[in-house]
Amino acid sequence: AQTVTQSQPEMSVQEAETVTLSCTYDTSESDYYLFWYKQPPSRQMILVIRQEAYKQQNATENRFSVNFQKAAKSFSLKISDSQLGDAAMYFCAYRRNAGNMLTFGGGTRLMVKP
């Protein structure tokens, strides 16, 4: 079974600074997808970024980028120029190639200080 681990329960960053959230996963499969989701106090899960395992290039979405290390099974999220609106719970998630079943990590609570 796949497992996803987020080792940082809480992180704090100063507004306009950069922060990196860590995620490791365990799988025996070679083809899969990885995601970062954001869950603000409204509880709505919002997709931040996705990465296909077959792609070597790291995904980037505006201020959000990932560092995908397939051999190390590591998938970290970097948030640049942090904004107050980035404060939320962030979840790393794994999806097999077939079927729409997500395995989530325990989450990292990100606080942004003004």
Next chain:
Amino acid sequence: KAGVTQTPRYLIKTRGQQVTLSCSPISGHRSVSWYQQTPGQGLQFLFEYFSETQRNKGNFPGRFSGRQFSNSRSEMNVSTLELGDSALYLCASSLETGLPIGVEAFFGQGTRLTVV
């Protein structure tokens, strides 16, 4: 384009009762998945439906069941409610084209179930 809609948003039930939650996916999405979120267990996968068929099932007791209709709307049912069933239940839909396009899951706002 409307997002994923879950109803009701909040629900209070008594132990032993049953409850039905509803999820309307994004138009055109054929896959609907359900998740339970609790402070202690985090986000756990319940089941996934695709074209009216259950495709995957998580490790939950048989009291948890679901179904999907021909218009892709889905319902989940919990019978004989227990206090531990109190949670936020999230529904997600995805396009599922079989290609890398459409693999993202889009979530609804959830149904907060409280069992007393």
